[in-house]
Amino acid sequence: MEGAEDKSAEDTASAEPDSSTSTPDLDVLIDKWKRALAEAENARKRAEASHLEGRHHGIATAVEALAPAYDAICGAVEAAQSGPDANNPRITAHLDGLGSIKAAFETGLKALGVRTIAPKDTPFDPVLHEAMQIHETDEQEPGEVLVLHRPGFAIGSRLIRPAHVTVSATPIRPADT
Template identity: 35%
Template structure:
């Protein structure tokens, strides 16, 4: 025959091990100080936690911005290195084709096709030409003045010659257009002296 122990009952009454003595004022003050110290530590940890979350979020945003910028502008060095190729193709296309032989015309046609393909690649990667026209106003944000000369029938700041095409990479200047700019034309001195 097996004997079973009655299950122990859980009660809300304090066990005999806990003293029923009230705490002294010093003990209450010590516990209050301990609670305040724990609250202060808790507040410090919460503050450190919130700061760590903010730092992590800022780092994530900065990394995302850097990644986007690298995708957009990462090829700027290669693009700058390709600009002389564009310049040489453009010079070849400026050759006068009237005296050219059939071979020269075929060669120029090949250069023109190469130039079109290069411009398509530029467009695909966000590189756009800056092609100022003679008579436009000089823009220091997009043009580089190579020289300045007084030219009749122009106003100061008018473009009088385009030496090289400029380029933008998305919204950044890759190379300014190189231009000649009109200075204020010299006016003839007044022939009548002042009295």
């Protein structure tokens, strides 16, 4: 029996790795494990970003297709409000309906994460605005948006379409000769 105990102790000793050889192997395995975890996390982040970009692309495509309908609704509201029959009860009822449609459209855009770019009395931003006209005036600072002709839309950092605007400019005065 004594020999069996000695042999068992010998087996245990030989089963335990030599500390001089096991530490580098363990360090290599730990390093590989950490790299695999980092790569998995990076892959997850790339997949998430790709999914978000795909979602934004799909929403942008839909907004581009529906924007002319929104523009038509806005134009109809403006025309009815400024027309000679603006106080006519029938026109008022139509305005209420068009206003509800416009509000529902805007609520839907907001729910999808789309921002409406409707700058008035703000500085002109060539990234977000497209100048359709320049109006010379002393009443506004140069480079201010005076009139919004058509709102723009953006989602995330993606510009779907720029806002069409009129921008103020310093009047050109003839040189005194």
